[in-house]
Amino acid sequence: MKITPETKKVYELFPIQGKRCYAIPTYQRNYSWKNEQIEQLFTDVLEEGRGYYIGNLLVTDSSDKDAFDVIDGQQRLTTISLFYLAMAHELKEYKRQPSIKDDEDLCDEIAGKIQDIKRQLRLPGCQEPRISLLPHDQKIYRDLMESVLSTKKDQVKRWGNRILSRRYEFICSLFEEVLTTPRELLDYSDKLNELEVLQIEVPDIGDAFNVFSSLNSKGLPLTLIDLLKGEFISVGSNGAGSAEKVLAQWEKLTELFAAQDADADNRLVTQFLLNNYDAFEGTGSAITKGRALSEYRKVIKEHYHNHEDYLDILLLRAKAFAQLTGNAANEMDDHTLEVKIAALQKLESTQALPLLLFLFVNKKELGIVDYLVNIADMLISFYVRRNITLTPKSSNIRSFMLSTLREIREQNLRGQDVVKVVCDALVAHSASDEIFAASLDEGIYDKNKKTTRYVLIDIERRKGHSPLFNKQHPDSLDDFKVKKNGKNHPRWSIEHILPEGSLPSYWCSMIAPGEEQDAGEIQSEHVHRLGNLTLTPYNSELGQKPFYCEDDPEQKSKRDYKAPDNGEYVGLRSGLFLNRSIADEAAGEALENKETWTVEDIDRRNEILKRYVLELYKVPEVNSAE
Structure with a gap:
């Protein structure tokens, strides 16, 4: 069997020039990604560094060296094409604004990017999409492309509850809410182009299924959670006891993020690990999944070198995080505070999680047990105002929350001084009453x-x-x-x-x-x-x-x-x-x-x-x- 693995950038999968194209075989399922998976890919592109690896693309070749059948990776490939389409839609909207028209350089850059996206999504010399989806989805996909990439103002047909249409609307809402300027859209497009996949090319469908089965024989690919689990067993079992003890501790931690009679939600465990690092270990910008393993290796070795059982420390923090995210089996001691935290969950306040986690875990040492409801109230007001005014930009919130957290840590603040620093930060970044009222x-x-x-x-x-x-x-x-x-x-x-x-x-x-x-x-x-x-x-x-x-x-x-x-x-x-x-x-x-x-x-x-x-x-x- 001839297997040809090759690292590809996304801009090579969607080239501005060339006839490279993909077909989804009839035995495949229709587009089925949910909003959570789409948002995760969107966030990864936004937060991770350039050249971030997003997974495999398994294809079979044909007599046409530029045409491929997609065996594995069609959901990701389709989603990326919808990202391009949503960016073109948003850029067209900006291009129509009078304030943009006055900036000739920016206007030219936007027009150039829209043309690039058109060439990336369509085959040269015709209007055919570079990706051929299954018939159920292809009609919607063609309609979306015609609407967005034509010279007319977008007029998208209504496709009811069809999944592809609804997911595209969700993608558009992400771009509209998070990327609020033309420059942010242009920068995001550049990062999207630089994403990396491992394209695995095999001669025929039989070989493809053999490779696919091998890649998936042990379930999902190794994640940050799997790798850290191995790291704890490797390091922790030397300093804290047997591998069995470490494994038992790890299972207690992950079980905090599991529904009844279900496996742990890896997304929630990963979210905890990233927020834990930002809250207690980090000193700079927010940690990314790409850096997390190498940074955690240092932290784990340092703690066990100091004869500290880091898994026990993580377990205490994970219990607090489960309560903050609404995943805890047990209720909080303070019902009023529990209601406030539930409100913050509804207001999509994930950027504040590192700060809240730090305050909750250390509330007694910081002397703020009686102030937590007050802090939660301030955060609720901030997020209501932010989500209605869209000020500040979503991408800036986590940054100032982390700065506030580090000021508390570095200055060793206590009691009302902690509350005042949080309050000052929220005041400095909140929209004014005039903007809120408008x-x-x-x-x-x-x-x-x-x-x-x-x-x-x-x-x-x-x-x-x-x-x-x-x-x-x-x-x-x-x-x-x-x-x-x-x-x-x-x-x-x-x-x-x-x-x-x-x-x-x-x-x-x-x-x-x-x-x-x-x-x-x-x-x-x-x-x-x-x-x-x-x-x-x-x-x-x-x-x-x-x-x-x-x-x-x-x-x-x-x-x-x-x-x-x-x-x-x-x-x-x-x-x-x-x-x-x-x-x-x-x-x-x-x-x-x-x-x-x-x-x-x-x-x-x-x-x-x-x-x-x-x-x-x-x-x-x-x-x-x-």
């Missing part, structure tokens, strides 16, 4: 859905005391339900009063009377604003229903919709505090009599809810931390 006048749902949901629930609980809920009907705002696909979904979801999607004629007439042709533009400007949002456990049933319907209102209108099983109001008259402001009570309106929902209503309600948000999530005050 952002609350714009759409917020399309910026960060999870934060929007958190804010709506928080308003309901803290401003309205949830009048809907009582002893007979306990608060269920954080409850989950299991759908048919086996995944947990929030019982309560966000409802757009003026709905998303193509508007029926009755909505067009309501928001643009006499000018129905402008309804779509009005909708796009106002649909995601705070004033147009509420919560409901019946989102799919309300959908495009009119605000009020005289004909069968209990089933056909959002205002009066009732649950078929018990006849209770579950539409806008559900009893939520949030829904009281739908009617203009100051003008004598009552929700049960209100028949219209207009832009003026959205503006009025937005002002009411904005005041609540500004009050609940103030910039941390230095004086209050003392």
Whole structure:
């Protein structure tokens, strides 16, 4: 059997010139990567150094030296092509902005990059994609490419719940949220081009399956976790006892990140190891997976040289990390603090994990046991403001969090001095009240859905005391339900009063009377604003229903919709505090009599809810931390 292994850069797999192309054989499965796998690859490209190795690409050759069948690696290859496509889309959007047009050099660079991506994704001399997916995916893939790479403004067809389409939308959201300037996009493109794969080329399908079976005979490839486990056994068993003892300690650590009757989640264990290094061992920038093994080798040897059982130390820290990430089997001693940490998890505050881990593990030595709730409150306000204003950039948050952590460590701070340093750092990097208020006048749902949901629930609980809920009907705002696909979904979801999607004629007439042709533009400007949002456990049933319907209102209108099983109001008259402001009570309106929902209503309600948000999530005050 002839096997030809060769290291390739991604730009060689997607060359600007040349006819290199790939086909996914019919026996392969369709595109199936989930958001977690996509985000991990996206983050690896962002955080790791240039030339980062991302895995193998197993292909068979053919009579055409430039054409390959992909046996293993099609998910990664397809995802990379979607990354290129999303970058082209974002760069086209920037190119249209007046501020960019004034910078001729940048404009030329953007135009050049878009042309490069077009040539990387298409075969020369035709419009055919360089990758041929299975028919189920290829129609969507062609449509996406035509939409983004044509000279017209992107007009992507709706493909419903088809996986490839939904994953592409998720990829676009990553690029839009994390890479917020043209320069960041251009730099990311350069790093993507420099990624490395090991291409393994074999003559035919029989040989390919032999190689594939051999590569996967022991399950997944060796990971950072596997390698560190071996390092602990090698070093730790000499200084701390037998290999069996070390292995038992290691299993206790990894079991902290395992669901019931399941293996440890390697992603969570890796996340812990990286955050542990940044919190306790690092002195510079954040550790990457590429550097982690070599750096941990030094740490492990140093601890065991000093007769310290480093696995015991790691186990204590891992228990704290499991609590901070919501993976612990046991509850925290302080219920209020547990609620605050759960809030930070919902606000996607992973950049703060090294700082929180350091503070939690050392809370007694630092003298901050009584201040942890205060610190958590400050972080909650910071993240709500950050996720709505997108200030500071996501890529800068971890850096200043690590700087704050190191200031506490190096200056040996204690008690209120620790709180003040954290507070000062958050104040220095928080958006101002003016910027926050201005952002609350714009759409917020399309910026960060999870934060929007958190804010709506928080308003309901803290401003309205949830009048809907009582002893007979306990608060269920954080409850989950299991759908048919086996995944947990929030019982309560966000409802757009003026709905998303193509508007029926009755909505067009309501928001643009006499000018129905402008309804779509009005909708796009106002649909995601705070004033147009509420919560409901019946989102799919309300959908495009009119605000009020005289004909069968209990089933056909959002205002009066009732649950078929018990006849209770579950539409806008559900009893939520949030829904009281739908009617203009100051003008004598009552929700049960209100028949219209207009832009003026959205503006009025937005002002009411904005005041609540500004009050609940103030910039941390230095004086209050003392």
